[in-house]
Amino acid sequence: MANADKSPTRIIHPLPVRVAHWINAFAIVCMVMSGWQIYNASPLFGFDFPRWATLGGWLGGAIAWHLAAMWLLVVNGLIYLGYGLLAGHFHRHFLPLRPRDLLRDVKDALTFKLAHQPGIYNTVQRLMYIAVLLLGVLVVASGLSIWKPVQLDGLVDLFGGYDIARRVHFVAMAGIVAFVAVHLALVLIVPSTLLPMLTGRAPRHSRDQAPNQEQKA
Known part of the structure; x- marks a missing residue:
């Protein structure tokens, strides 16, 4: 150790x-x-x-x-969701999500003062990741409803009909594309974030905290 x-x-x-x-x-x-x-x-x-x-x-x-x-x-x-819940990945990285922290980080982002530390998500990132996970659920549910509208008529009814389900599917898809565009833009701005997603590792600094249980996986 x-x-x-x-x-x-x-x-x-x-x-x-x-x-x-x-x-x-x-x-x-x-x-x-x-x-x-x-x-x-x-x-x-x-x-x-x-x-x-x-x-x-x-x-x-x-x-x-x-x-x-x-x-x-x-x-x-589903595998990622199971891992995120059982290993505590979601709890450690996506929570807490406080309005005051979000307002502070949005202000810092708009003034280009938002600090970035590998392995630590700021509140804006937490909100974006939670939002894209929810959009993923929505795009799959709406997609299933327009793929099998007769067999899954109850799901179609939840969306208010086939035509509305198509529009929900399109909007959810557009939201995911917007997330990907922002994600890629941030990688271009901070290219040092790409290599850790390939290797899993980042340089250790004196202010880094000790590895948690997830990091030992």
Whole structure:
């Protein structure tokens, strides 16, 4: 244990979190691009997505990609959810979420004064991660309702009908895409956050706390 404490690096992203992150990234890209191809077959609004941003080539191919990526996302999401609850990952990193802390961090972010420390989520990040998890649940539920509207008619009714479920699905998807865009922008601004998501480790500083139980995983 003494040798571990003297290591120049520390674990900030355990292996289960890293694996789930990259599987989710792949699944979300496939789902969004195939979903845009499906959207183009029957647009909700007055625009289409460019062909280069779509996946599947045609409606049938896009549906095949979409369903395959959906099951990958659902299975991976359930495993991540189980790990997050049982290992305390959610409690340690996403809570507490206090309004006063959020207002402070938003103000700091807007004035480019928001500090970043690897392995520690500020309140803005906590809110974003909680929001995208909820959007993930919403996009899957609405997606199932428009995929099997007869078999899952009760779920369709919860959304207020098939047409509304389609719009909810689109808005939830747009929210996830917005999260990904902000996430990538932050990686570009603070590129040092990328390597720890690959290796799990970050340099140890004197102010770092001792590794918690999750970091030992």
